[in-house]
């Protein structure tokens with residue numbers, strides 16, 4: 001009987017430890033994210049699937065998804081990335097990654113990437129943005145940590 005409870009308890013603990021929030025977002029040829037807002041639980045693992053659902057060539061319409069640290073504005077960060085030399089092949093210069101919580105690479109048409117990260121322990125709002133040159137004006141959203 002004790003063993004039975006131990007098994008139940010350990011599988012329960014295991015499922016808590018493995019709680020993963022899955023989020024799917026895509027970007028398209030109209031410079032739009034499919035989601036403007038998503039929610040995660042503080043401290044929980046997040047599996048973010050990002051897809052470039054467009055068909056235009058990557059050099060003209062590549063997309064990435066960059067989640068920023070709390071308090072960093074997507075607009076300001078987009079400008080900063082441009083000044084740091086963001087371009088159509090390297091949209092997220094290393095020198096600005098200090099402001100970043102998680103990011104995907106720049107994806108071409110039909111490409112998908114899954115990134116895993118741990119949600120911040122502190123509830124709050126994190127803006128996200130595509131840093132392909134010029135896209136930050138339209139491709140923005142927020143991740144709410146609850």
Ligand SMILES: [Cu+2]
Nearest residue numbers: 063130132135
């Ligand atoms: Cu984009």
